[in-house]
Amino acid sequence: MxxxxxxxxxxxxxxxxxxxxxxxxxxxxxxxxxxxxxxxxxxxxxxxxxxxxxxxxxxxxxxxxxxxxxxxxxxxxxxxxxxxxxxxxxxxxxxxxxxxxxxxxxxxxxxxxxxxxxxxxxxxxxxxxxxxxxxxxxxxxxxxxxxxxxxxxxxxxxxxxxxxxxxxxxxxxxSKYSGMGQHLGAVNPWSIGVIVGSGGTSINGAVINALATQCSGWSIHVIGAVSETERVVTPNVIFHGQLNDPASVLSGCSVVIGNAGHNTVMEMADLGKKFVCIPEDRPFREQLRKAALLEQNGMAVVVHPEELGNVAWEPIIRQAASLDNNCWQDVIKxxxxxxxxxxxxxxxxxxxxxxxx
CATH class of the missing domain: 3.40.50.2000 (Glycogen Phosphorylase B;)
Structure with a gap:
């Protein structure tokens, strides 16, 4: 049978x-x-x-x-x-x-x-x-x-x-990248990725515009559906929309910003990305607990949604870029x-x- x-x-x-x-x-x-x-x-x-x-x-x-x-x-x-x-x-x-x-x-x-x-x-x-x-x-x-x-x-x-x-x-x-070989590519130290899933996020156009304004020397690559895009007025933002293979863009980014959903975290680990984690409000404090463990284990820099209105983005990006290159070791099996x-x-x-x- x-x-x-x-x-x-x-x-x-x-x-x-x-x-x-x-x-x-x-x-x-x-x-x-x-x-x-x-x-x-x-x-x-x-x-x-x-x-x-x-x-x-x-x-x-x-x-x-x-x-x-x-x-x-x-x-x-x-x-x-x-x-x-x-x-x-x-x-x-x-x-x-x-x-x-x-x-x-x-x-x-x-x-x-x-x-x-x-x-x-x-x-x-x-x-x-x-x-x-x-x-x-x-x-x-x-x-x-x-x-x-x-x-x-x-x-x-x-x-x-x-x-x-x-x-x-x-x-x-x-993650969906497991067993598909390394997504190494050439990493551009002046490239930041922003990935937005479909479960709801506080990452909107105002947040992206503030990030891009403060990090004017970086190119900002945004993947996923983002609200309030009309508030993005800086020229260094590229909107890629929904991609079947975000790794094609993320592999070249030195730092990636995203939420603390399980699959996003595992994808960052599989791709070996330096990660800025924004934990969203989910039932049973799911993302908050995940983000706390990421921070505790030196795997991400955590920014809470209530802090997004006055984040000093450049120091956050530099802090994330300085995370240990082996910070994701043994996370992916x-x-x-x-x-x-x-x-x-x-x-x-x-x-x-x-x-x-």
């Missing part, structure tokens, strides 16, 4: 999807299915071999006049009287039934993990940074057969619960994705290679 893995992919940003694509690429001949409510937006980057099941959203709309929310300790999101929530639960349950037998990798949702458990489906949960020791997370971690932290232990704030840490497989870092795939296939064998007593 061939292995079958399904990934539940959270709709916030693109990081969950890109991680799933990276892991799926190493699963060999296994059947792979993606479940998510925002997959259509990324259809061009999802390999054709992966089956996509498009899920309805779960947010109340005008058609839900009696919608309300329950505040429960064991769930993060518990709306009442929202028809889409019933449709979503039915769609996920139907998918797991149709795919049976299957292992579901959840990236991330407490509620989906618990629903899959009620459907009798083995689950794997992706661990993220942040304050995730509330009842809801702990229940999901208990349901999971395996927790995967897609990084080194050094960059994952530990849980105060030993059983959570011991249940976690720390894969080592990986070349075998990380293959190791994750081995653990998943091992879990499949444990569940389905012999009858349980």
């Amino acid at each position: 061939s292995a079958s893995f399904a990934f539940y992919i959270h709709h916030h940003g693109s990081g969950h999807l890109m991680r799933a694509i990276s892991i799926a690429s190493q699963l060999g001949n296994a059947k792979v299915t993606f479940l998510g409510s925002d997959l259509m937006r990324y259809a061009e980057v999802i390999p054709n071999a992966i089956t996509c099941i498009h899920l309805p959203g779960d947010v109340a709309g005008p058609e839900d006049p009696f919608a309300s929310r329950m505040q429960l300790s064991f769930l993060h999101y518990a709306p009442l009287n929202v028809e889409r929530v019933a449709r979503l639960a039915a769609a996920i349950s139907a998918a797991l039934h149709a795919l049976f037998p299957v292992i579901l990798i959840v990236d991330v949702s407490v509620e989906v993990t618990m629903l899959a458990t009620l459907c009798g489906t083995p689950t794997v949960v992706i661990r993220q940074n942040g304050d995730r020791d509330d009842n809801a997370h702990l229940h999901a971690y208990e349901c999971a057969q395996l927790l995967i932290a897609p990084s080194t232990a050094q960059l994952m704030n530990p849980s105060p619960y030993d059983w959570v840490n011991s249940k976690t497989f720390f894969s080592g870092g990986f 070349p075998s990380a994705l293959a190791d994750v795939a081995r653990r998943l296939h091992g879990l499949w064998e444990n569940n389905f290679s012999h009858q349980q007593s």
